[in-house]
Amino acid sequence: MRHIVILGNGISGITAAREIRKHSDDQITVISSETDHFYSRTALMYIYMGHLEYHHTKPYEDWFWAKNRIALVRQSVESIDFAQKEVYWEKGSLHYDVLVLAVGSKPNFFGWPGQELAGVQGLYGIPDLERMEAATKGIKQAVVVGGGLIGIELCEMLLSRGIHVTFLVREKSFWNSVLPDGESALASRHIREHHVDLRTNTELQEILGDGTGRVRAVVTTAGEELPAQFVGVAVGVRPNIDLLKETPLETDRGILVNQYLETNLPDVYAIGDCVQHRTPPTGRKALEQIWYTGRIMGETVAQTILGHRTAYQPGVFFNSAKFFDIEYQTYGLAPAHLRDHSHLRTFYWEHADGRKAMRFYYKADDQVIVGVNTVGIRQRQAVWTQWITDHRTIQYVLEHLPQANFDPEFYKQHEADILASFNAANPENTVRLKARKGLFSWLSEQMS
Structure with a gap:
């Protein structure tokens, strides 16, 4: 019996675990430092806004994992010995026969002065949500930096608490790097109709502290100082691969994989946000950090691990x-x-x-x-x-x-x-x- 170890309990890793379990008796272990159980990241904003509670975002009951013989380990992996096939954390380790890297991504930060201050953060997972909950209690003003989908979600979340939001977007209108002018202008009007102070052609230059380690304001590249007790950073994400950079595993911006999601190392695969395709499928990007593509990668890699070598085919983009x-x-x-x-x-x-x-x-x-x-x-x-x-x-x-x-x-x-x-x-x-x-x-x- 093989031991299949999966690092990461997001949609990619959990899909792979479930698909493998459906068709094999292999030992399966999922390691994650974030949460005990898989949950829907796309629902984070609704937890903050009071529409859902955390347990509502878990697709499976807690007993599901033991019943289906999928072991869950709550640990932060510190190193991997690919030659000996061993995964290490602070006080323990696991041997693997097959390793699936589904380590996700993390918010981008670009070295702004003051970005380490309390109240400055991105939004990716439950720990970020918990930090945001604590950091926004009783505040009146916030700044959101970056004009993408996480940025507008942060705006809506903060507005639901009666917090005034200034939204800094470096393009001439919202998400104009992805949306054509017409759609971008339409979205920009709609954002302003919801009382968001949308500032276009504006970038963050510096974050100012209050002397106690907390944020009090930001300074834009135009030299304007904007008061803020919370700064939401939403300028994209990057593969979470710092742990893997000084190893025999080949990486670039992400973990490099072929069409079968195989890395350069035997019995090591990568799926989800952390992946960079050496030859992307037609019409697709080398890095494509979308929920449903992570799910498809989990399904695909499971087939290959089960002995049916299958190429990743995400189909028509949506x-x-x-x-x-x-x-x-x-x-x-x-x-x-x-x-x-x-x-x-x-x-x-x-x-x-x-x-x-x-x-x-x-x-x-x-x-x-x-x-x-x-x-x-x-x-x-x-x-x-x-x-x-x-x-x-x-x-x-x-x-x-x-x-x-x-x-x-x-x-x-x-x-x-x-x-x-x-x-x-x-x-x-x-x-x-x-x-x-x-x-x-x-x-x-x-x-x-």
Whole structure:
């Protein structure tokens, strides 16, 4: 019987453990220093806001692990002897036959003066949430640095406690490095409508203390001093690989793996946020720190460990988020700017209320759809995945757009307005809306 040791109890490591257990009697041990049990990181903000309690975020009851013979060890690993296949922590060690590194990522800090002060932190896991809970009791002002998804979550969390938030974004509008100008401007307006003091083209220069080791203010690169008793740092994450850098394991920005999630060392695999793909799958980045890709990697590596060597295939890219009350989804190739994608064209539609929008990406030569952004209008992932996989044209997609709509039955539909806008911009290539079909009709077509 092999001993399979998994470092990390996030979605990647736990998925791997469960998949291996389903099909083998191998001994499985999961080591994590963060929490006793697996929980949903995506729910952290809802714990802080009072919508959930910690135990609500655990997908499995505490008895699940012993029943399924998955041993849990709460320890902080200090070193790994890859030659002897031994994992060490302060007062103990484990021998492994197979090692799966699922050590995740950690928030970026860039050496700002004062970043070590109490009340300055990122948000990644339960320990961060506990620190934030303590640091924000009774405060009135906070600054959030960085214009991504964690940044806007921090803003919403702090506002729920009545804390005034100043949001520092270095781009000209919110998340403009990922969102095109239209969607970014829409999100920026919505953020300000929620009484966030959004400062664009603004960066952090220094964090000032109060003389007791706590933060009292920040200074921007424009020289402005902003009072703050809490500073949330949300300028991205990086693979949590400091422990592994001076070892025989090959790393760059992350742990280098091939298409089978194998490292350069025998019987050592890496999955999740800590991974850097040597040859990324088509349409994917070398580092891709998304919840569902971590889950897919866990499923994939389990198959290989079980003797069915399987390549990592994440499929058509997708992601989703919320900007306060507005939902955002993206599928396929949807770059913020086309300067490096001269072969692409886009069609952008925005509703008059400024809260809904769709942007369609397609090839200039054959009109084939490659991606979409949708804001405030929910879409069906299965339909968009099929359209992109089948190389449907922009005309076909617009004609059949109601099939992708996932909003509730009594929501107002906007497909006719979208088509009218496209036809006005492309009078030489008029498209007409096909009769609406339900999801079951569409699925029946795909299966026939």
